[in-house]
Amino acid sequence: MAEALTAPSIPVPHGFFTRRGGVSSGPYASLNCSISSQDDPAAVLENRARVARVIGADPSRMVGLTQVHGPDVVAVTEPWLPGQGRKADAMVTARADVALAIVTADCAPVLFVDPAANVVGAAHAGWRGAVAGVLEATIAAMLASGASAGRIVASIGPCIAQASYEVGPDLREAVLARAGEDAAFFKPGRRPDRWQFDLAGYCTARLRAAGVGHVAPMGLDTVTEEERFFSHRRRTLTNAGPIGHQISVIRPA
Numbered sequence: 001m002a003e004a005l006t007a008p009s010i011p012v013p014h015g016f017f018t019r020r021g022g023v024s025s026g027p028y029a030s031l032n033c034s035i036s037s038q039d040d041p042a043a044v045l046e047n048r049a050r051v052a053r054v055i056g057a058d059p060s061r062m063v064g065l066t067q068v069h070g071p072d073v074v075a076v077t078e079p080w081l082p083g084q085g086r087k088a089d090a091m092v093t094a095r096a097d098v099a100l101a102i103v104t105a106d107c108a109p110v111l112f113v114d115p116a117a118n119v120v121g122a123a124h125a126g127w128r129g130a131v132a133g134v135l136e137a138t139i140a141a142m143l144a145s146g147a148s149a150g151r152i153v154a155s156i157g158p159c160i161a162q163a164s165y166e167v168g169p170d171l172r173e174a175v176l177a178r179a180g181e182d183a184a185f186f187k188p189g190r191r192p193d194r195w196q197f198d199l200a201g202y203c204t205a206r207l208r209a210a211g212v213g214h215v216a217p218m219g220l221d222t223v224t225e226e227e228r229f230f231s232h233r234r235r236t237l238t239n240a241g242p243i244g245h246q247i248s249v250i251r252p253a
Contacts, residue, residue, distance in 0.1 A: 001021050001050070001054070002015075002020070002021035002022060002047070002050040002053075002054050003018045003020040003021045003031070004016065004018075004054050004055070005017070005018065005157070007111070007155035007157075007216055007218065008216075009153050009155060009216045010111060010153055010155055010250070011153075011253070012113050012120060012250065012252055012253045013055040013056050013057070013099075013250070013251050013253065014111050014113075014120075014249060014250035015051070015054055015055055015248065015249055016109060016157035016158055016218065016246075016248045017031060017033070017051055017054075017246050017248065018031065018158075018229060018246060019032070019229055019230050019244065019246055020227075020228065021050065022043070023043050023046050024044070024047060024244060025043075027241055027242050027243050027244070028243070029244075030047075031047050031051070031246065032044060032230070032244025032245060033047050033048050033101070033103055033246065034103050034244055034245035035082055035083045037244055037245065038242055039244060045059075045082065048101070048247070051247055051249055052099060052249070055099060055249055055250075057099035057249070057251050058097065058099075060079065061079040062079075062100075062101050062249065063079050063080055063085060063098060063101065064085050064103065065085035065086060065087070065088050065089065065090075065102065066085050066086065066088075067087075067102065067103070068087045068088070068089060069089065069107075069124075069126050069128040069129050070087075070088070070089055070129055070132055070134065071089070071129060071133045071134045071137045072086075072087070072090070072134075073088060073089075073090040073091065073092060073121075073123075073134070073137045073141040074088045074090070074091045074092075075091075075092055075093070075141055076091050076092065076093040076098055076100065077093070077095070079098055089123060089124040089129045089134050090102075090123035090124065090135075090141070091121065091122055092112075092121040092138060092142050093119070093120060093121075093145075094117070094118060094119045094120075094145050094146065096251065096252040096253065098251060099251035100120060100121070100122040100249065100250055100251065101122065101247050101248070101249045102122050102124040102248055103124070103245035103246065103247050103248075104124060104157075104158075104159065104222075104245060104247075104248065105229075105230040105231055105243060105245045105246065106126075106223065106232045106233050107124055107125060107127075107159060107160075108124075108126070108130070108156050108157065108200060109122070109123075109124065109156075109157040109159070109248035110122070110123040110125050110135060110154055110155070110156050110157070110203060110207075111155050111157065111248060111250045112138060112139070112153070112154045113153050113250065113252075114146075114151045114152050114153075115151065115153070116148070116151050117142075117145070117146040117148065117151070118252045118253055119145045119146055120142075120250045120251060120252050121138045121139075121141065121250075122138075122248065123138045125156075125199075125203050126199075127171060127174075127175070127202075130199070130203055130206060131174060131178055135203060135206050135207055136206065139211075139212065149210065149211035149212060149213070150211060150213045151213055152212045152213055152214075153214045154207050154214070154215050154216070155215075155217075156200050156203050156215070156216070156217040156218060157218050157220070157248050158218060158221070158222050158225075158228075158229055158246070159200055159221075160221065160223050161200070161219075161220075161221035161222075161223065161224070162185075162187065162196045162198040162200075162201070163221070164221055164233060165196055165197045165198075165199060165223075166191070166194050166196060167186075167189075167194065167195055167196070167197045168193070168195075169193055171197065172195050172197070175197075175202070182202065185197060185201050185202045185205070200217045200219070201217075204217055222234075222246075229246055230243045230245055230246055231243070
């Protein structure tokens with residue numbers, strides 16, 4: 001069975017899924033949910049179907065995106081076929097028969113819900129998307145669907161932790177170009193001219209500044225927990241080959 005981590009603060013069906021409980025093999029073992037990977041497409045579809053069943057969703061109505069590390073959001077009114085999602089990095093819906101799915105392998109998966117309006121959202125927040133405003137754009141799209149910012153609950157799932165996220169001056173400069181006070185999310189790195197970036201902390205601050213009523217980071221590091229999560233950074237550090245992606249899913253009650 002596909003393994004899902006849940007956020008106690010989110011009262012609708014959802015899950016931050018690990019890499020466990022799927023049918024893929026080799027470097028994709030076992031719950032790889034990335035349609036764009038070189039994994040066996042039949043295995044990926046079976047993995048995604050297992051995920052959908054865990055949250056009580058119809059696999060044919062679990063939708064994803066072509067993620068591009070930007071700020072665009074799709075308001076989902078009708079489901080589409082796997083692999084046919086628009087280029088965007090977040091979705092919102094109020095349809096109880098639709099589940100929203102994003103894939104990650106170090107970037108932050110962020111799930112949202114306004115329980116009173118029964119509107120949900122899902123965002124893929126790498127540093128580029130977060131700086132560009134994908135989280136605020138998701139909130140705005142939820143408000144357009146009847147949500148209220150103060151009622152929104154957001155949870156930040158497993159992602160690369162600050163201790164594992166060494167970055168160079170280009171990333172730091174891009175973050176600080178938006179707001180100098182965001183220097184608080186960097187610590188000195190272990191090498192000269194390098195810093196450790198707190199992606200989850202940065203996303204948390206952006207969500208709170210946008211008026212979200214409750215924000216809960218899970219505090220799990222995708223890099224260090226190899227048995228549970230896929231990680232691009234770990235692959236880079238170990239000169240490994242291809243890897244899979246874990247998936248995070250939410251649907252209205």
